[in-house]
Amino acid sequence: MNDLLHDLRQKNSSLVNGVHRNLEKSDVRAIAISFIDNSGIARAKAIPFQRLDTVLSKGLLISPVLDTHMVNDVPAPNAYSKEHEILLFPDIESLSLVEGDPGWAWVAGSRFNFDGSAYELCHRNIAGRLQGELSKIGLVARISFEVEWSVEPITSKASKEGKDTPNVLEGSSFGLARLVDVGAYCLEILEDLEAAGVGVNEIFPGFDSGQFKVSTDSYDIVRAGDVASLVRHVIRIASRHHDLRASFSPTVSIDGPYNCGQVRFVFQSSGKNLFGAGSEFAGLTPEGEAIFRELISELNALVAIGAPSYGSYLRFAKEQRSKSKRVAGLINPSSSISLVPANEISGEVGAFGRIGVFDQSASPYLVGASMAAVATAAIEKLRSIGSDTSGTLVDLGEFEDSPSFPTSVDQAVEALKGSQVLMDAFGQVFIETFASLRVAESNYLQGIGDLDATAAVRYRY
Structure with missing residues (x-):
């Protein structure tokens, strides 16, 4: 596990109790975890509120092939892709309630390799590193x-x-x-x-x-x-x-x-x-x-x-x-x-x-x-x-x-x-x-x- 993932999990751990209270108070039942791929499209996976703690600890499996997809969802010829799935972790500091969509919350996600190392094509982590x-x-x-x-x-x-x-x-x-x-x-x-x-x-x-x-x-x-x-x-x-x-x-x-x-x-x-x-x-x-x-x-x-x-x-x-x-x-x-x-x-x-x-x-x-x-x-x-x-x-x-x-x-x-x-x-x-x-x-x-x-x-x- 690299420092970036370690720091993210530590931050999530320190914030999770307060987030739980806010989500329960607002009757949130599902959370959309979103990231942006190489074609500029916001992709997402959603989880039930009850699974938040598990996902904060272990992440979600997601295919790296999405980063080779063109805007029409057809893979680009000869594009590089990992052979194995990668992990998507929410950053709950970014979590927001969406008033117009009752029962839902939105959160930004960062992606990592299966061994916890940095995923080369995660835009959010690249931005964090260069920041x-x-x-x-x-x-x-x-x-x-x-x-x-x-x-x-x-x-x-x-x-x-x-x-x-x-x-x-x-x-x-x-x-x-x-x-x-x-x-x-x-x-x-x-x-x-x-x-x-x-x-x-x-x-x-x-x-x-x-x-x-x-x-x-x-x-x-x-x-x-x-x-x-x-x-x-x-x-x-x-x-x-x-x-x-x-x-x-x-x-x-x-x-x-x-x-x-x-x-x-x-x-x-x-x-x-x-x-x-x-x-x-x-x-x-x-x-x-x-x-x-x-x-x-x-x-x-x-x-x-x-x-x-x-x-x-x-x-x-x-x-x-x-x-x-x-x-x-x-x-x-x-x-x-x-x-x-x-x-x-x-x-x-x-x-x-x-x-x-x-x-x-x-x-x-x-x-x-x-x-x-x-x-x-x-x-x-x-x-x-x-x-x-x-x-x-x-x-x-x-x-x-x-x-x-x-x-x-x-x-x-x-x-x-x-x-x-x-x-x-x-x-x-x-x-x-x-x-x-x-x-x-x-x-x-x-x-x-x-x-x-x-x-x-x-x-x-």
């Missing part, structure tokens, strides 16, 4: 995901029950009228997220018809991954209550809507915001500038993690983002990566970075893990060779070393395989397995045509 590496050099990452989704009426159910389905498919971008039409729906989401312990900052209609967004508080990268998964779970349940079906796919149909998964991030050291407490460009500290430079340098490889699906590039083509040479910007939401600097109103705590090209076909754990790896590499490089004064970030919008943006999964995957930073952080087994699956999946979806491809994955993520 630990960041901590060793004195840094803390705080990130949040903006969850964007699109809904359509479940007309057959609404018609059968004689209900009028809210006309959520009409109205203006960010329109108050649209918010009025679905006020009860949005309120249920807010209340259920609050009850689940998730801090909500905003909820509002998006640009496209039937589209909505919710942004949450920032968390460490493991908890942020848990929250992103939980938020989608809550939205699906609330949508069903209002005769709606939610899609988180980057390309819901070939003519839209298109859903993003913007990530906001801050790196701190000794309580200081590295993006707002300095005297460099726009309030960056030398460490903050080094991190931003490295993120821009590694952007194409990061896109393979954060926008990894065929639908991601259909969205890019429609938005013409891939044709833009401007990948970085200052307070520019249309930029691939941007900096929102400190100002007189918010002070240094209000500064943050933002990557706008990611979407929800990605694993949020891998997104956070990859950003932590890049930040760690940036600080180690800065401390070993000192600050690079040859290319001060005078204008992020015209950053001279901006790479051309990937136009396909294949191009992004090649950048990922060529990134020594991410290869060192994730390991060769993970990179090769992830890359081969995503390329095979993209080739399959491209082969069936864009119309069928978007329909095939519309409700998978």
Whole structure:
């Protein structure tokens, strides 16, 4: 048994009595244990409440083959997989009651080999390990995901029950009228997220018809991954209550809507915001500038993690983002990566970075893990060779070393395989397995045509 599993079991043991009381008080009878696989799908096993203690001690058997499955559940050709089953352990610190689903609780799970050693393809454990590496050099990452989704009426159910389905498919971008039409729906989401312990900052209609967004508080990268998964779970349940079906796919149909998964991030050291407490460009500290430079340098490889699906590039083509040479910007939401600097109103705590090209076909754990790896590499490089004064970030919008943006999964995957930073952080087994699956999946979806491809994955993520 490795330290990671030992620590998880010890933590669970210290929390289990309080969890028992809360679950009994709330009449919880079943618990869904969830993880995210290499195709970006949230998988789960459910247990009766009475089995919780046994599962906390021994885990659940689960097939590692899921990590070789493409989004359509067909195994990718020649994909690596363990020969034997692995173990799924819940982390009950993440356990949340879901008000909209009485009798149920949700909890994030981590996976281990049968002998208790680390499973190379467990996204949550990878995120925890790289979060630990960041901590060793004195840094803390705080990130949040903006969850964007699109809904359509479940007309057959609404018609059968004689209900009028809210006309959520009409109205203006960010329109108050649209918010009025679905006020009860949005309120249920807010209340259920609050009850689940998730801090909500905003909820509002998006640009496209039937589209909505919710942004949450920032968390460490493991908890942020848990929250992103939980938020989608809550939205699906609330949508069903209002005769709606939610899609988180980057390309819901070939003519839209298109859903993003913007990530906001801050790196701190000794309580200081590295993006707002300095005297460099726009309030960056030398460490903050080094991190931003490295993120821009590694952007194409990061896109393979954060926008990894065929639908991601259909969205890019429609938005013409891939044709833009401007990948970085200052307070520019249309930029691939941007900096929102400190100002007189918010002070240094209000500064943050933002990557706008990611979407929800990605694993949020891998997104956070990859950003932590890049930040760690940036600080180690800065401390070993000192600050690079040859290319001060005078204008992020015209950053001279901006790479051309990937136009396909294949191009992004090649950048990922060529990134020594991410290869060192994730390991060769993970990179090769992830890359081969995503390329095979993209080739399959491209082969069936864009119309069928978007329909095939519309409700998978």
